[in-house]
Amino acid sequence: xxxxxxxxxxxxxxxxxSGEDYISLTDMAKKISGEPxxxxxxxxxxxxxxxxxxLWETFYNPxxxxxxxxxxxxxxxxxxxxx
Numbered sequence: 656x657x658x659x660x661x662x663x664x665x666x667x668x669x670x671x672x673s674g675e676d677y678i679s680l681t682d683m684a685k686k687i688s689g690e691p692x693x694x695x696x697x698x699x700x701x702x703x704x705x706x707x708x709x710l711w712e713t714f715y716n717p718x719x720x721x722x723x724x725x726x727x728x729x730x731x732x733x734x735x736x737x738x
Contacts, residue, residue: 662686700731 657670667682684691705728712719
């Protein structure tokens, strides 16, 4: 069942699945910009975001392939002229 909480005047959808809470990143990004897609794209290009995701995967995903992740993150982080 989806629910809504208000965070700093923005309605953010969330739901619970198998005892885990999931919140809408899109709803949160709407607080910053009318184009949340661009906010999320920029966030996903951040080195610190990618490192956080790699750490989370290392702890919670026994099938996580760190080498493949490194190749993907290098592709994302390299400036366009360096690819």
